[in-house]
Amino acid sequence: MNAALILAGGKGERMHGATPKQYVEAKGRPLIAHSLRRFRDCAAIECILVVAEKAWRGFVSELAAREGIAKLRGFADPGETRQESVFSGLLAMEAFTDAEDIVLVHDAARPALTEAIILACISEALRRDGATPALPVRETIYESADGRGITALLGRDGLYVGQTPEGYRFGKYLAAHRSATRAELAGTRGGSELAFRFGMDIGLFPGDERNVKITTAEDLARFERFAEHEGGGAE
DSSP states (O other): OEEEEEEOOOOOGGGOSSSOGGGSEETTEEHHHHHHHHHHHOTTOOEEEEEOOHHHHHHHHHHHHHHTOTTEEEEEOOOSSHHHHHHHHHHHHTTTOOTTSEEEEEETTOTTOOHHHHHHHHHHHHHSSEEEEEEEOOSOEEEOSSSSSOOEEEOOTTOEEEOSOEEEEHHHHHHHHHHSOHHHHHTOSSHHHHHHHTTOOEEEEEOOTTOOOOOSHHHHHHHHHHHHHTTSTTO
């Protein structure tokens, strides 16, 4: 079985609005709806679980009913950090997910998800312990201790920017979280970072330039322009 775990517990403070970014409307639907619809339409995905604050679960349930998201199996509480939210979701999924199943972890604020990315992620994860879409770094990367001056130069060759969905063998990924300390979970910046640290074999496959995470109002405007240019293709 292949399951989707959608992370929708963030507060989205950089959007400077009362509504968390994953619930802000874009192209006539909340951002989370675009991902829900992609997983709904992909036959390879059998069930969906959403990590969300209790205050927003009614909203998501009503949205799922309107959009015909029959794959929605339930919710999990968000943690203080992203990786603690992932752990919470994995624990909630344990009741209906087997060790060899593949779980795809996706940020609700990445609305330009495509079926091609979903299928590629599943395929690569089945070959290894996990997989993540990634794009090669094309800009010059500097290190700065104070944000005001260059303190080191980093070669961009061999560097990649990760995206979601990340796909993992459920049992091994859950075991990695159970082995991690709370400090290790809190210090993790990406799901594949934790998986790699705990010995999982993680593959990379080509990401999509359009599959950006909506973090600011400018990101949201860029997504809407892209969707308009693609003739609604992001839906």
